[in-house]
Each structure stands twice: as C-alpha cells, then as structure tokens.
C-alpha cells in the first residue's frame with residue numbers, strides 16, 4: 001500500500017495533523033492507522049459490569065479514534081503554560097497562537113462557548129493570597145470544558161469530516177514497527193488486531209502519535225533504530241477525592257486549581273492536575289495489565305465529589321535512566337497489593353500509619369466514586385520520597401482549601417503519567433531519521449488534549 005502521509009495513532013495529535021492538512025487544501029493522500037475502533041464503536045463495558053474487566057486486546061478508554069481524549073474529561077487548557085514542554089521547542093508565542101487557532105476548531109465542531117478559570121474577582125485574589133502564604137504557585141489557565149459525553153460527540157464530528165474528505169482510517173490495525181532503512185523512514189508495517197491481515201504501508205512521511213500508552217513501544221523502537229531521544233520525566237502520584245463542599249470556592253472561581261509547590265525536605269516539583277468538580281474517579285488499564293487511576297467529569301451527570309491528581313516529577317540520570325520502568329514497578333507493586341484493582345486509603349490512616357479497611361470507607365461523609373477500588377495501604381508500595389512529597393503538599397493545599405487534608409480525604413493509587421522518552425526533534429518536528437516525525441504525548445513534548453492538538457496542527461502545516 002502506498003500513500004503520501006501515514007499517521008500512526010488517531011489521538012488528538014494524529015487527527016489534528018490530518019485535519020489541518022485538509023483545512024489548508026492539501027490533496028495529499030493521508031492514511032491513519034489506529035489500533036482501536038471508531039469513536040462511535042468505542043464502549044467501556046464498566047457501566048454494565050460495574051467493575052473494570054480489563055478488556056482485551058486493548059482498553060476502550062484509551063484506545064480508538066480520538067485516543068485517550070474520547071473518554072477524557074475534555075478540559076482544553078488554553079494557556080501555553082499548561083500541557084507539556086512543546087513551547088520550549090517551538091516558542092511560547094507560536095504555542096499560544098496555535099492554541100487559540102485549535103480552540104476555534106474545537107468550537108466549530110461543537111465545543112461549549114463558555115470558558116472557565118478566567119475570573120479575576122475577589123475569590124481568585126483570595127485563593128492566590130492563600131497559595132502565596134502556603135508557598136504554592138497558582139498558575140493561571142483558562143479552560144474550555146467539553147465534558148466526557150460532549151467530547152465524544154465533538155470527536156465523532158471530526159471523524160466524519162476526515163472520512164468525508166478522503167482520509168483513510170484503518171481501524172483495529174496496530175503498527176508493529178516503522179520501516180527504517182539507512183537512516184530513512186519508508187513507512188510502517190501494520191497488522192490487524194485479530195491477526196487476519198498484515199501489510200506494509202509505504203509513505204514519504206510517517207507521523208507517530210501513539211499517546212501515553214504507546215510511549216513504551218516508541219522508546220523500544222527508538223532504541224532499535226537509533227532514533228535520538230532522551231529519558232525525561234515521569235510523574236508518580238495519587239488521585240485525591242474530597243466532597244464538593246470542600247472544593248466549592250475553587251470550583252466556582254476557577255473550575256480547576258493549578259497549584260505547584262516544592263515541599264520540604266526534598267524540594268521536588270509537586271503539582272495538582274486534572275481537577276474534576278462533581279466528577280468520577282476512573283481506572284484505565286495498560287496493555288500489560290497495569291491498572292492506573294485517573295479522573296473525569298461529565299457536563300451534566302454530577303457526583304457529590306471533586307477529584308484531582310497530585311503528581312511528583314521524577315528524573316533519573318546515572319547509572320539508571322529508565323523512568324517508565326521505574327514508574328511501572330511502582331504501579332505493579334500497588335496493583336499486587338490491590339489484587340489488580342486500584343487501592344484507596346484515607347489520608348488520616350496514612351498519617352496514623354494504618355491501612356484503611358473497606359467498612360471504614362462507609363463511616364465518612366465521602367463515598368468513593370470508583371466503586372471497585374479496594375481499601376488498603378498505598379504507602380506499602382509508594383517510595384518514601386514520593387509519599388513525603390505528597391503528604392507535605394496536601395498539608396500545604398489545606399492552607400488554600402481548608403479541609404483538603406481531612407482524615408476522610410481519599411487517596412487512590414497508582415496515578416502514573418508516562419511522558420518519558422523525549423524524542424529529539426527540530427522545531428519542524430524532524431527526527432534524525434528522514435521522513436519520521438513524532439507527535440503528542442508519546443513524543444514526550446505534550447501532556448494534554450490541547451497541546452497534542454497544537455502539535456498536530458503545526459505538523460499538518462509542515463506536511464502541506
């Protein structure tokens with residue numbers, strides 16, 4: 001099979017590449033290879049089974065058209081300061097300009113006009129004052145909230161647009177490997193998920209955008225073919241859940257509080273991420289059965305709780321420099337303690353040095369929204385340094401949001417963000433292998449829907 005452009009992965013990075021090429025009038029032939037299904041055929045069976053059944057051959061939450069975006073909370077961060085390090089590669093001005101451009105595309109496809117988190121009123125001033133006192137930085141970030149159910153509709157409209165305009169999407173095909181010969185990428189080798197077909201797609205340009213789940217695969221591929229890359233950061237943390245009453249002021253004023261701190265004694269970067277007012281804590285499963293916690297919220301269906309993650313950045317240099325492997329070991333250990341399920345523990349129990357028992361969860365004001373999480377002891381698997389960072393950060397956030405460090409506050413584990421393996425590229429997204437470009441979360445340069453979309457837009461323009 002021959003094409004001009006082959007894109008591996010139909011997440012925001014991959015689909016915005018194709019979308020921008022069409023919008024710029026390109027007549028080049030574009031093929032997208034996607035391991036999962038079309039957006040309308042993606043189904044997480046959990047609403048029927050009530051618990052994660054670890055779908056094989058892949059998890060429908062993270063795999064399929066629109067990638068991890070379809071079932072995500074759909075929060076589009078509209079500031080270049082949030083969503084990854086892409087601005088370091090392309091410049092802050094271009095990043096911000098392209099965010100505004102990509103945001104207009106989301107609006108065209110049906111995103112809500114309302115922008116959250118831009119209040120500059122007394123409530124925000126008070127939150128910032130408290131943050132300063134607590135030694136935390138409050139990052140300003142306007143947010144457009146699509147909501148999980150609306151995000152699916154928006155991505156469905158984009159999928160239809162791509163198909164109607166001649167983009168070929170090969171669903172349920174997995175890229176086994178890029179075809180790299182003498183320093184040049186000639187295309188990709190793919191196979192159907194059920195093993196019924198295998199083929200090569202030859203292309204002048206190959207764009208790899210396999211997302212967080214594909215980061216590990218891409219790292220191995222880079223090692224094998226000498227694609228230049230550097231180990232970067234991995235984030236390890238917990239998902240925190242409290243009652244809405246606790247977060248009310250922040251939820252109303254900002255929707256999402258982006259707080260960053262460097263707590264003593266280690267002074268590592270610790271931050272809040274992905275806040276979901278009235279949201280649900282969720283589970284996602286990686287191909288190797290690793291179960292990790294996440295969170296999202298619907299536009300209409302609301303719970304009594306707010307969840308957000310607290311993440312600690314981990315960097316390694318010498319003699320060990322495999323952050324993904326490190327984070328996975330922590331995840332596996334935590335999964336082992338929960339018999340494959342997500343562990344949940346009350347903050348008060350962590351401070352008192354005891355595990356949480358299932359029946360104790362019913363004694364609190366808060367009820368876990370992740371129903372199949374199992375009560376236990378997350379400290380038995382969390383490294384000392386990370387745990388201390390999390391505890392001290394929660395205590396600091398308590399000064400901004402009184403009640404955040406309450407005994408009943410729930411901590412779910414493991415929350416892992418694999419951004420590792422930063423691919424070395426120039427500002428035009430050229431790797432050292434001719435014709436090979438790496439985008440989105442798997443490239444290590446982005447960490448969110450908007451920044452991944454921005455990288456796609458810019459890639460699309462270069463390819464035109």
Ligand SMILES: Cc1cc2nc3c(=O)[nH]c(=O)nc-3n(C[C@H](O)[C@H](O)[C@H](O)COP(=O)(O)OP(=O)(O)OC[C@H]3O[C@@H](n4cnc5c(N)ncnc54)[C@H](O)[C@@H]3O)c2cc1C
Nearest residue numbers: 009011012013035064067068072075175211440441448449
């Ligand atoms: C539950 C959840 C909630 C989230 N909430 C938010 C949020 O509110 N706001 C935000 O900004 N971000 C959020 N995120 C993160 C966001 O979804 C990602 O940052 C974003 O989707 C990254 O885009 P991407 O295109 O780089 O990769 P992805 O969206 O991960 O897409 C990669 C695609 O590649 C496919 N793929 C992987 N390997 C192969 C292969 N070998 N062959 C073929 N196809 C392959 C996958 O199936 C997938 O569809 C959330 C993530 C999750 C899981």
